[in-house]
Amino acid sequence: MSKLSIGIVGLPNVGKSTLFQALTSVAVPAENYPFCTIDPNVGVVEVPDRRLGILAEIVKPPRVVPNVVEFVDIAGLVAGASRGEGLGNKFLQHIREVDAIAHVVRCFDDPAVVATGDLENPSADREVVELELELSDLEMVLRALDKAERRERSGDKEGALFARALRRLRDALDAGTPARRVEMNAEEDRLIRSLGLLTRKPVLYVANVDEHELELGSPHTLKLRDAVATYDPEAEVVEVCASLEAELLALEPEERGEFLSEHGMAESGLARLVRAGFRLLGLQTFFTIGDTEVRAWTLRSGALAPEAAGRVHTDFERCFIRAETIAFDDFRDIGSYKVAREKGLIRAEGKDYEVRDGDILLFRTSA
Numbered sequence: 001m002s003k004l005s006i007g008i009v010g011l012p013n014v015g016k017s018t019l020f021q022a023l024t025s026v027a028v029p030a031e032n033y034p035f036c037t038i039d040p041n042v043g044v045v046e047v048p049d050r051r052l053g054i055l056a057e058i059v060k061p062p063r064v065v066p067n068v069v070e071f072v073d074i075a076g077l078v079a080g081a082s083r084g085e086g087l088g089n090k091f092l093q094h095i096r097e098v099d100a101i102a103h104v105v106r107c108f109d110d111p112a113v114v115a116t117g118d119l120e121n122p123s124a125d126r127e128v129v130e131l132e133l134e135l136s137d138l139e140m141v142l143r144a145l146d147k148a149e150r151r152e153r154s155g156d157k158e159g160a161l162f163a164r165a166l167r168r169l170r171d172a173l174d175a176g177t178p179a180r181r182v183e184m185n186a187e188e189d190r191l192i193r194s195l196g197l198l199t200r201k202p203v204l205y206v207a208n209v210d211e212h213e214l215e216l217g218s219p220h221t222l223k224l225r226d227a228v229a230t231y232d233p234e235a236e237v238v239e240v241c242a243s244l245e246a247e248l249l250a251l252e253p254e255e256r257g258e259f260l261s262e263h264g265m266a267e268s269g270l271a272r273l274v275r276a277g278f279r280l281l282g283l284q285t286f287f288t289i290g291d292t293e294v295r296a297w298t299l300r301s302g303a304l305a306p307e308a309a310g311r312v313h314t315d316f317e318r319c320f321i322r323a324e325t326i327a328f329d330d331f332r333d334i335g336s337y338k339v340a341r342e343k344g345l346i347r348a349e350g351k352d353y354e355v356r357d358g359d360i361l362l363f364r365t366s367a
Contacts, residue, residue, distance in 0.1 A: 106125060107220035123224055
């Protein structure tokens with residue numbers, strides 16, 4: 001995975017474009033009317049990671065390269081989107097192309113902003129979007145099932161396996177259960193993945209609250225959390241204030257810490273959202289350091305050292321011999337790669353080594 005791609009979805013006027021603009025510093029239309037966003041806007045954001053800054057302070061390289069996340073602002077969905085309402089078919093295709101979905105739900109009252117959903121029940125807004133994604137998936141599953149059952153009747157074993165998996169998906173979607181909650185074995189997953197189902201994508205929910213409720217607690221967010229816990233127990237709800245994030249962005253970097261403290265926040269909404277995205281997709285970070293560059297890399301949790309080597313260069317995975325490894329905390333405490341080696345803190349790990357979050361890796365290859 002080169003970079004994490006998160007699609008920001010929701011009903012019109014829930015604050016999606018304002019959030020996107022604050023997170024990515026990309027100037028996008030954010031006027032107060034539905035369907036302001038027609039084509040998806042894309043912004044690449046650096047992943048906040050204090051460890052990278054600490055490594056840069058120690059090594060002092062001329063170049064520091066962070067992990068990045070790609071945010072895609074997708075126009076507001078409405079009821080009937082799966083049938084093409086509100087330009088829905090085009091927008092659903094844009095969702096199909098991202099790795100994960102950040103579902104923004106309006107959890108604030110503001111009479112100045114036109115509401116297209118139910119302010120008293122933010123979960124109802126969630127249900128509108130989820131239903132459209134489920135209906136779109138159901139239509140795709142039914143089309144695929146028709147073909148798979150013809151193969152099944154002819155005695156095709158793979159067709160029979162595909163048909164059985166599709167029937168389970170059909171029944172789940174009919175019952176209002178997202179495809180990601182349907183258990184699949186590895187072979188079934190391979191077949192299903194070709195469909196690009198929307199509700200099989202991992203989802204996190206973004207409760208967009210006003211400034212005061214961010215500090216004091218939002219009753220709307222509590223309702224949303226309760227509903228999500230029933231519908232999608234593994235999903236996370238991240239509370240942000242899109243307007244506050246926009247104010248934060250307008251400040252000089254040295255002023256942002258004080259601003260966050262004044263509003264009772266230890267970090268920005270961006271940091272929370274990005275970290276939630278990493279958890280959602282089961283990702284972690286490893287580092288490479290050198291005289292010319294310190295760099296953060298994205299890697300799936302549980303990956304072995306050769307796969308990490310392949311992230312740095314494809315030939316490194318093929319020609320992998322070993323990885324010289326030290327944990328971030330150990331390197332920070334020692335403050336020198338040379339001293340760490342002298343003290344025996346640099347470990348030589350082979351092909352079966354499972355990379356840990358925060359590892360600093362130097363790859364030895366036959367290339």
